[in-house]
Amino acid sequence: MAGFDNTPPGSEFRKSTSWGRTRGVKNATGTHGSSLTTTTASPADLTDGTLGYATENQRFMHLAINTFPGVVDNNAVFFIWGYSYAFGRWALLTRHDSGFENLWYTNDDFQNRLHHGQNTNQCTRYVFEIAGIDRIYLSHGGTFLAGTDKVYLGFNTF
Amino acid sequence: MAGFNNTPPASEFHRHSSWGRTRRPKNVNGNTSTAQATTSTSAPAATTATLGYPTENQRFLHLLLDTGASDDERTVTVYGYSHAIGRWAPLSDTSGTTITIAAEDVSAYKIFAIVGVDRVYFKIDSALDEDDFFYAATSTF
Numbered sequence: 001m002a003g004f005d006n007t008p009p010g011s012e013f014r015k016s017t018s019w020g021r022t023r024g025v026k027n028a029t030g031t032h033g034s035s036l037t038t039t040t041a042s043p044a045d046l047t048d049g050t051l052g053y054a055t056e057n058q059r060f061m062h063l064a065i066n067t068f069p070g071v072v073d074n075n076a077v078f079f080i081w082g083y084s085y086a087f088g089r090w091a092l093l094t095r096h097d098s099g100f101e102n103l104w105y106t107n108d109d110f111q112n113r114l115h116h117g118q119n120t121n122q123c124t125r126y127v128f129e130i131a132g133i134d135r136i137y138l139s140h141g142g143t144f145l146a147g148t149d150k151v152y153l154g155f156n157t158f
Numbered sequence: 159m160a161g162f163n164n165t166p167p168a169s170e171f172h173r174h175s176s177w178g179r180t181r182r183p184k185n186v187n188g189n190t191s192t193a194q195a196t197t198s199t200s201a202p203a204a205t206t207a208t209l210g211y212p213t214e215n216q217r218f219l220h221l222l223l224d225t226g227a228s229d230d231e232r233t234v235t236v237y238g239y240s241h242a243i244g245r246w247a248p249l250s251d252t253s254g255t256t257i258t259i260a261a262e263d264v265s266a267y268k269i270f271a272i273v274g275v276d277r278v279y280f281k282i283d284s285a286l287d288e289d290d291f292f293y294a295a296t297s298t299f
Contacts, residue, residue, distance in 0.1 A: 020181065046224075046265075057181040059299045082267045084220060086185035087293040088192040091222045091265035098253035099269050110264055131218040131269045132181045132297040157181075157299065 020056030025154035028053035028136070035150045038140045043081055043090045051090070052083065052137030058155035061130045063138075065116050066123040067149040076144035077105065078114040078151075081137040082130065090137060093128070102126045113141075123150070130155075178214030183295035186211035186278070195294040197282035202237050202246040209246070210239065210279030216296035219257065219272045224265035224291040230284075231262035234292060237279040238272065246279060265291075272296075 020026070027034055036053075043051050055061065067074035080093045080103070095103040095111040105113040118124060130136070138151065178184070185191040195211065202209045213219065225232050236257040238249030249257045251270040259268050272278070278294065286292060 057297075059181075084183040084222075084293075084295055086183045086192060086220075086295040087222050089222060089224065089265075089291060089293065091224055091267040094259075094266040094268055096259075096268050096270075097255040098251050098271070110266075112264070112266065129269070131220065131299065132183055133220070133267075133269075134182060 020058040020155065021157045022058070023156060023158060025062050025156045026056065026058070028153040028155065035152050036138065038138045038144070038146070038151055040139055040141060042079070042139060043137050046090045047088055049083055049085060049088065049135065052081065052135045053153060054135055055130060055133055055155045057132040057134060059129060059131060059157040060155065061128040061136060062125060062154045062156070063128070064123050064125045064152040065150070066118070066121070067116060067144060068118045068121045069148055069150060072145070072148075074143045074145055074149060075115070075117045076140055076142035076149070078116060079112065079139045079141070080114065080128070081139070082133040083135040083137070085134050100128055102128060178216045178296065179298045180216070181297060181299065183220045183297045184214070184216070186213070186294045186296065194292055195280055197234060197280040197286060197292055199282060199285060201281055202279045204245055207239060207241065207244070207277070210237070210277045211294065212277055213272065213275055213296045215274040215276065217271060217273055217298040218296060219270045219278065220267070220295040220297065221259045221270070222265070222267050222291065222293040223259045223261040225261045226263055226265050228287050228289045229263055230287055230290055231260070232286060232290060233258055233260040233283045235281045237281060238275040239277040239279070241276050249275065249278065
């Protein structure tokens with residue numbers, strides 16, 4: 001009959017999407033299993049809120065690093081920058097006695113570097129409670145090999 | 159017809175606002191503010207409940223101190239006030255860590271669990287210069 005068919009309207013199919021608040025870890029790139037590209041550069045503009053990756057205001061940050069994917073054992077350091085729109089400025093996440101305990105570097109007064117050492121080919125995962133920081137930017141140092149070493153970033157909430 | 163029109167009364171439009179409980183960090187100066195928080199070199203008067211900033215009873219306190227461009231060393235100590243107690247005191251978080259943030263030619267971002275303290279006050283050891291930055295915000299999960 002003209003005007004009728006068996007195809008439901010598109011509005012009948014709702015695809016739930018979430019801006020954060022996921023129990024499952026959500027990859028910062030938007031694609032499961034995708035690694036990041038990091039550089040040695042700090043944020044080019046400390047007030048640029050488009051740099052780095054959106055956390056979707058989740059509570060925990062998961063950082064997985066593999067600097068030994070092949071036969072070369074690399075140590076590396078990572079700087080983790082946080083940006084909240086409420087501040088409008090990037091700054092280095094910094095260890096204190098009850099937060100960001102993974103940020104540790106021997107004899108470093110600032111304690112704003114993650115020292116990643118690895119002598120097997122297993123990935124290492126670090127979890128940080130970021131309590132809704134809007135964006136995260138990573139830079140690396142040490143002997144990180146950008147061509148072969150891998151960094152993965154994700155976020156979740158409970 | 160006189161006395162009637164098609165404009166709904168303003169009361170028909172409710173704009174939600176939140177007293178805290180925000181996942182996104184909320185500047186202590188207000189909903190959409192990106193202003194720096196005011197610091198003082200003096201401790202707060204012990205029982206004056208209007209000093210400092212309301213936390214909106216949120217759970218986490220975010221602090222950012224940047225003295226990277228100024229060759230300055232600064233330390234901010236946070237005082238807390240709960241109306242239930244009625245006195246200011248240097249604030250510790252839930253693990254017993256004194257809430258301070260320090261920076262010398264560097265930026266620092268720290269988060270502390272303050273679990274609903276009503277107000278916070280920021281005492282600094284020496285006043286900030288114009289190229290220093292200090293911000294505070296709160297969030298909840």
